[in-house]
Amino acid sequence: MFLLSDFQWHQLLQPQFYINNGGLWLLLFIVFAETGLLVGFFLPGDSLLFVAGIYSNQLAAYLFDTGSDLLNLLVLITLVTLAGIAGNMVGYWFGHKVGPGLYHRRENFLFKHKYLQQAHDFYEKHGALAIVFARFIPIVRTFSPVVAGIVKMEKGKFTFYNIVGCIAWAASMLAGGHYLHKFFIRRFHFDLTQHLEVIVLAIVLLTTAPVLIKLFFSKKAPQK
Numbered sequence: 001m002f003l004l005s006d007f008q009w010h011q012l013l014q015p016q017f018y019i020n021n022g023g024l025w026l027l028l029f030i031v032f033a034e035t036g037l038l039v040g041f042f043l044p045g046d047s048l049l050f051v052a053g054i055y056s057n058q059l060a061a062y063l064f065d066t067g068s069d070l071l072n073l074l075v076l077i078t079l080v081t082l083a084g085i086a087g088n089m090v091g092y093w094f095g096h097k098v099g100p101g102l103y104h105r106r107e108n109f110l111f112k113h114k115y116l117q118q119a120h121d122f123y124e125k126h127g128a129l130a131i132v133f134a135r136f137i138p139i140v141r142t143f144s145p146v147v148a149g150i151v152k153m154e155k156g157k158f159t160f161y162n163i164v165g166c167i168a169w170a171a172s173m174l175a176g177g178h179y180l181h182k183f184f185i186r187r188f189h190f191d192l193t194q195h196l197e198v199i200v201l202a203i204v205l206l207t208t209a210p211v212l213i214k215l216f217f218s219k220k221a222p223q224k
Contacts, residue, residue: 015048016196019055024062024076027052028083031170034142036087038094041115041142046173047200049080053177054192073178077170084135084166088145092158095149119143120150128157132165 018026030048033040052059053073060072063079107113119140123130134144148158177192184190192199 014197015044015051015200018044018048019052019059024059024079027059028079031080031083032087032090034087035084035145036090038091038142038146040087041139044200045138045141046136047203049170049173050177050203051196051200052076052080053174053179054181056174056178069178073174077167077174080170080174081163081166084170085162088131088162088166089159091142091145092149092153092155092162095146096152097149099146099150115139116143116147119147123147123151128153128161131158131161132168135165135169 018030022029027048030040030043031045034043034045053076056073056076057065057069060066060075063075066072066075105113119134119142122134122137122140123144126133130144131148134141145158145162181192184192
């Protein structure tokens, strides 16, 4: 299915590629992999869910088409939430078991110590709520559950914030895509599916802004 004759590598950064060629099951795997697998940080997250919200009826039909836009959307939100919760739990378990050794692991193209440190700093700044906030920040959301496991955050507390964060993330992104598309069609006769590249770029810029600000504009602490 994926061995397309006209395949180009940059398509891996385009959410619609996964939806068109993998459907619901690939969507759920990517949501899981973003936090369940350390190499998943490069996969589209927020933009993928936003676009998935636009195609919620088609995606829900992979499992069961309820015949209702709202019910189809709720089914999709539920499945994505479960995939996100499972991914975070795997990340937490990994951090709890072997996490400390990651600070000494050899870096490669996909794994950098700075990613782990960014997630750690974010966790230190926001505490338990970092598990919720991290869901909306690329890269940080991949390593946040691992850091929670490393610092041995109480499992019940982690599970609670994990569930809250996944529900908030899945519901806001999927519902945002679904209802904004309907609004623009009804009010302006403007089809968002014809301008997905611009929409994805805008979402990427918005969600990565906190990371970019931290990397390029934060001031270094004065040396003593």
